[in-house]
Amino acid sequence: MELAGSSEQVYTSYKPLLFSLAYRMLGSVMDAEDVVQEAFLYVSETKLAHVNNPKAYLCKIVTNRCIDKLRSASKKREVYVGPWLPEPLIMSADNQTEPDRYYSQKESLSTAYLLLLQQLSWVERAVFLLREVLQYEYDEIAEIVGKSSTNCRQIFRRAKSAISSFPDRGGDPKVLQKQPVMEQTSAVVEQFVQALVSGNIGQLLSIVKTDAVLYSDGGGKVKAAVKPIMGAERIAMFMSGLLSKVPPGFSYSLATVNGQMGIVAYDDGLPYNVISFHVVDGQIAAIYLVINPDKLRHI
Structure with a gap:
């Protein structure tokens, strides 16, 4: 994919962050890569230079496309044979030394953590990830998910409370705490x-x-x-x-x-x-x- 000028910079800067959001939302490496690719193709067509906040704009596109994918895959999940597990993410040396703490938090990549996220509704999952993992402000989250900041606060509290109360599926509430080194x-x-x-x-x-x-x-x-x-x-x-x-x-x-x-x-x-x-x-x-x-x- 070829992007010119500032679009190329945005692609380089935000691709890792957008992949981390999509992967945690979907639990699929291949689907996450597709969503990010589609997002940048869409952005290139709509002239990124005219977007005031590229980061929030791209996160909004990725979040919405993830929800669309989850919605279309929901019936397949209902008839999935045996336990469903996320696609494993094999980390390269580059991944392990990634300096951006927002998307390199390894505890939020663990299989146990991803399984807990699957228990949340799609919107709850998005709000929870944007706040807990990517550490967005509520005003930014509101812009991304299309809800008020007050509503986003309530959704986040509800999601965090729900995760802490879910029966252990290899993902007890300790998963939300700092994991072993x-x-x-x-x-x-x-x-x-x-x-x-x-x-x-x-x-x-x-x-x-x-x-x-x-x-x-x-x-x-x-x-x-x-x-x-x-x-x-x-x-x-x-x-x-x-x-x-x-x-x-x-x-x-x-x-x-x-x-x-x-x-x-x-x-x-x-x-x-x-x-x-x-x-x-x-x-x-x-x-x-x-x-x-x-x-x-x-x-």
């Missing part, structure tokens, strides 16, 4: 991998919380557990069984998945599955296994 999460995940590969079930059970939950998203495209697997012992059995059935070309590597340490597995060099974790107090509280090939195409 990468080094702490990495150590737990590395111990988990070592225990799993070596077949040390005792060590595995010591790493996974007794009431942990595993969610497996195959989307009806591949074989996967259609119901959450509850409890450390069942999770250990499931993961051990999964490891025993890997294809001949299987390999894996540790990677930064949604801002925390995770695992990317490959079959003959192609993405096979991605695993992310929710770590609480030094133990794994939830495991998210994405096997749906449609959600791995962007990797």
